[in-house]
Amino acid sequence: MNGYHGKLLRINLSTRLVSEETLNPTYLRDYIGGSGLGLRLMYDEVPPETDPLSIEAKIFITTGPVTATSMGTAGRYQVVFKSPLTGILCDSSSGGHWGSEFKQTGYDVLVIEGKATEPVYINIKDGNTEIRSASHLTGKDTYETQNLLQAEVADDMARVLCIGPGGETGALFSCMVNDTGRAPARGGPGAVMGSKNLKAIVVRGTKKVELADPDGFKRYALEINKRNGRGDETKMLRIFGTPEVMDNNWQVGDIPVKNWSVGSYEKICVSLGGKKMYDTMLVPHNACHFCPIACSRWVKIETQAYKMDGPGPEYESIGALGSMTMVDDLEAVSYANHLCNIYGIDTISCGSSIAFAMECYEKGLITKEDTGGLELTWGNAQVLIQLVEMIGKGEGFGKFV
Ligand code: SF4
Known part of the structure; x- marks a missing residue:
């Protein structure tokens, strides 16, 4: 077929x-x-x-x-x-x-x-x-x-x-x-x-797939690609990537903040947004196979604690690892995302689980004894990084999370 x-x-x-x-x-x-x-x-x-x-x-x-x-x-x-x-x-x-x-x-x-x-x-x-x-x-x-x-x-x-x-x-x-x-x-x-x-x-592989009407398909694909590559939303995605959602959606309360317990928080969302990424760490990037939108991010961070040169976080990853945990440092969140990538850990589930653990810690449902000494306080970037490492390696409290 x-x-x-x-x-x-x-x-x-x-x-x-x-x-x-x-x-x-x-x-x-x-x-x-x-x-x-x-x-x-x-x-x-x-x-x-x-x-x-x-x-x-x-x-x-x-x-x-x-x-x-x-x-x-x-x-x-x-x-x-x-x-x-x-x-x-x-x-x-x-x-x-x-x-x-x-x-x-x-x-x-x-x-x-x-x-x-x-x-x-x-x-x-x-x-x-x-x-x-x-x-x-x-x-x-x-x-x-x-x-x-x-x-x-x-x-x-x-x-x-x-x-x-x-x-x-x-x-x-x-x-x-x-x-x-x-x-x-x-x-x-x-x-x-x-x-x-x-x-x-x-x-x-080098095997091309058979098409019923290769020339017609080519014309149609070109037209769709042109259309998809032109709109305002596409332009925003190409420049700021999906992190632009952080810049805009806090205004309607559509960003997960503090383990879903806060409706919106402008300061955190803007400091983790696409504009901040664009201004401080973004480097030229490429797209997925034949994609005219090219939303992919690539970031370079020189700060020693978060030094990296690789794919930057998407909106959902920033939301889970950043606004959900109240960590408002985009370098730390990008580095946590990088660790998830190299350890092979889902950024969304990872950030959400850490945010849940932070709320449990705040409410006294878990203590330092359970976490192996980690202080799971909101906005604690150092603990975020430590915990992602522990989850990735399957060590200590990380295995439990
Ligand atoms: S195909 Fe890849 S580059 Fe294109 S919009 Fe989707 S995720 Fe972004």
């Missing part, structure tokens, strides 16, 4: 069996896009009582009919799994380039099942799939893992989807990370990947 290769790649990590299957064309037509297709396959294959971290659990990585084409914002992919956080179905999305590269290997869907006996990574190159040892990658953060694997496959254009120490230690809100800081993050997909002893999936 046009828009799809019509192929599913299934990898059983227990038996190391790799097989190709033809996708049901009715499913491709009835469940358009990665989410629908993944959820339908999950419904067919995973019984509702399945433990999300058991050997029977499966991970479905899916793409849609316009993934890897010239249609803007369509380079995204979906990860569908049973969430260890909620116990129910979860569908997590990520941008960057991994999804498009995966589709160009000649498959629309990747299904991971079983569990490897030792840490492994999967290497898929244009329809050839290998399962390789990843013992040397244990404990490596997501950026190190990406660099090491690109060197190992001798291709710096290979795209890497991996977990960090968070997923390896089974943090329930750990995520997967691709393309330096892009993440299917919600619901704990990193923990599911870690439970299968799967450290990374490397993809590289």
